[in-house]
Amino acid sequence: MASITFTKGQGTGNDFVLYADPAGELDLSPDQVAAVCDRHFGVGADGLLRAVRSSAIEAGAAALAEHPGAEWFMDYRNGDGSTAEMCGNGVRVFARFLTETGLLDLPEGAQAAIGTRAGVKLVERSGDGFRVDMGPWRLDGNDALVRAKELDVPRPGLGVDVGNPHVVVALPSEDDLERADLAYAPVLEPVQPAGANVEFVVPRDPMVIDGVGYVRMRVHERGSGETLSCGTGAVATALAVRHWAGAGAPDDWRVAVPGGVVGVRMFPGPDGEHTSLEGPAELVFTGTLEV
Numbered sequence: 001m002a003s004i005t006f007t008k009g010q011g012t013g014n015d016f017v018l019y020a021d022p023a024g025e026l027d028l029s030p031d032q033v034a035a036v037c038d039r040h041f042g043v044g045a046d047g048l049l050r051a052v053r054s055s056a057i058e059a060g061a062a063a064l065a066e067h068p069g070a071e072w073f074m075d076y077r078n079g080d081g082s083t084a085e086m087c088g089n090g091v092r093v094f095a096r097f098l099t100e101t102g103l104l105d106l107p108e109g110a111q112a113a114i115g116t117r118a119g120v121k122l123v124e125r126s127g128d129g130f131r132v133d134m135g136p137w138r139l140d141g142n143d144a145l146v147r148a149k150e151l152d153v154p155r156p157g158l159g160v161d162v163g164n165p166h167v168v169v170a171l172p173s174e175d176d177l178e179r180a181d182l183a184y185a186p187v188l189e190p191v192q193p194a195g196a197n198v199e200f201v202v203p204r205d206p207m208v209i210d211g212v213g214y215v216r217m218r219v220h221e222r223g224s225g226e227t228l229s230c231g232t233g234a235v236a237t238a239l240a241v242r243h244w245a246g247a248g249a250p251d252d253w254r255v256a257v258p259g260g261v262v263g264v265r266m267f268p269g270p271d272g273e274h275t276s277l278e279g280p281a282e283l284v285f286t287g288t289l290e291v
């Protein structure tokens with residue numbers, strides 16, 4: 001049995017259990033992760049973030065090859081114990097955890113390189129929270145029909161890859177968004193090869209004010225169920241809505257989720273268009289786990 005000092009953190013209500021494992025000695029099994037994230041029998045969280053030195057985890061070799069400064073690797077797990085490539089809110093909360101615990105020095109205006117399974121992400125402070133360069137994105141062609149309880153007819157979704165897979169579904173009205181029952185997994189047809197996070201979205205009316213786009217979103221996350229926020233989902237949402245709106249649509253978006261608001265921007269990067277995600281990231285409490 002091992003004892004782990006953990007911290008609970010959240011970004012717009014997307015909550016995580018975090019712990020430092022610099023030498024890579026405290027890897028939890030999927031069942032252990034699911035038990036920790038269980039809201040009735042465990043700490044309770046949408047996911048788990050293990051801070052491990054990139055040199056101490058197999059997946060960290062690619063991160064160090066991409067960016068030798070990527071000292072820390074974000075080993076992300078969904079609440080059911082499954083592994084995901086990337087977590088947008090998670091990487092911001094991870095930066096808060098590293099800086100508050102003294103594992104990372106990140107002065108205002110500087111960027112830290114964090115290894116993830118979707119490549120190295122550059123994180124910086126932004127107001128009270130953090131901003132992350134999410135890197136390049138693509139429409140992944142895995143468009144799907146999405147069936148969900150309370151939706152009268154199956155609706156078309158747009159497949160977007162932002163490091164992890166998403167399907168974005170536009171709903172006709174805010175009423176539809178509110179009454180959609182996401183307490184179970186929406187059915188995707190055809191089934192996405194690696195599963196997908198599903199975002200249900202409604203642009204605000206008017207959608208654009210002073211060059212900024214506004215959209216509301218609810219999300220059913222692969223491996224976690226409905227959550228109060230999803231950073232990669234917000235990025236996929238802004239990209240999908242801009243795609244649907246066509247030429248002249250803004251590159252600057254505010255995505256309202258049940259847990260708050262995050263900002264998404266599109267900008268030219270060295271390897272195609274990148275996006276950034278910004279918003280709050282807070283630590284809530286610490287405790288000890290016996291695993």
Ligand SMILES: N[C@@H](CCC[C@H](N)C(=O)O)C(=O)O
Binds near residue numbers: 078089
């Ligand atoms: N909540 C995260 C996304 C976490 C991973 C996702 N559930 C998946 O399986 O891809 C975020 O903020 O991006």
